[in-house]
Amino acid sequence: MSETNENVVNEAPVYPRLNEPAPEFTAPTTHGQKSLSDYRGKWLVLFSHPADFTPVCTTEFVAFARRAKDFAELNTELLGLSIDSNFSHIAWVRNIREKLGVEIPFPIIADLKMEVAKKYGMIHPAAADTSAVRATFIIDPEGILRAMVYYPMTNGRSIDEILRLVKALQTTDKYGVATPEGWQPGDKVIVPPPATIDEAEERMKMENAEVTDWYFVKKDIA
Structure with missing residues (x-):
C-alpha cells in the first residue's frame, strides 16, 4: 500500500459500534465539566441537536425535560450536546424557562471544536458541515454502547420511544x-x-x- 493510500485510510472517520465501549470524552457543559466515566454505574442517554434557539430542537428539549423523572426512575441520566458555546446553551435554557415555563434539568455539552461529535459520528457533511445531526446513544452502566438512533435535521425524534427502548434494554439484561x-x-x-x-x-x-x-x-x- 502506498503512503498516499495509507493516509486516506487513516483519515477515514471511525464511528462507534454497538456492544463495544462508548468513546471516552471530557467536555465542558452547562453543569460543569463532564466525562463519560462520571456516568459509570448508570445508564446514559447522550443526544445531539443541530443548534440552540431552533424550533425542532426546542420541542425535543422540552420533551426530554418533561420525561427526565421517568428516565431517572430507570437509573438513567440525560446529556445533551450541540456545537454551540456554553454561553449559547445557558441563554437558550433561560429562554426556554422564560417563554415555555420548562426547566431543563440535564447538562448540555458545549462542543465548539466538535471533538465529542466526531468521536460519536454526529457530523454528517451531507446534512450540514457545522452542525450535529439528531443522534441518540444509549450507554449502559458498564460504558458499553447498546443502541444508537439517527434522525434528520428536519424532523424531531420521539422521546417516548427512547424511554421505551431503555426499558426494553434493561428487561433484556435482567431476564x-x-x-x-x-x-x-x-x-x-x-x-x-x-x-x-x-x-x-x-x-x-x-x-x-x-x-x-x-x-x-x-x-x-x-
Missing part, C-alpha cells in the same frame, strides 16, 4: 430475553431461539408460553 416490536412493560417477551435440534423439540413442549413455532415463542415475565 435474558428479547422484546417484540412496540414492546411495553407488561407485554410478553420473546424467548431466544434454540441452538440445537433437541432444544427446538423441547421448545415446542414449553409450558406457560405462547408457542407459535420452534423459533417463535413468547412468554410473560414475573
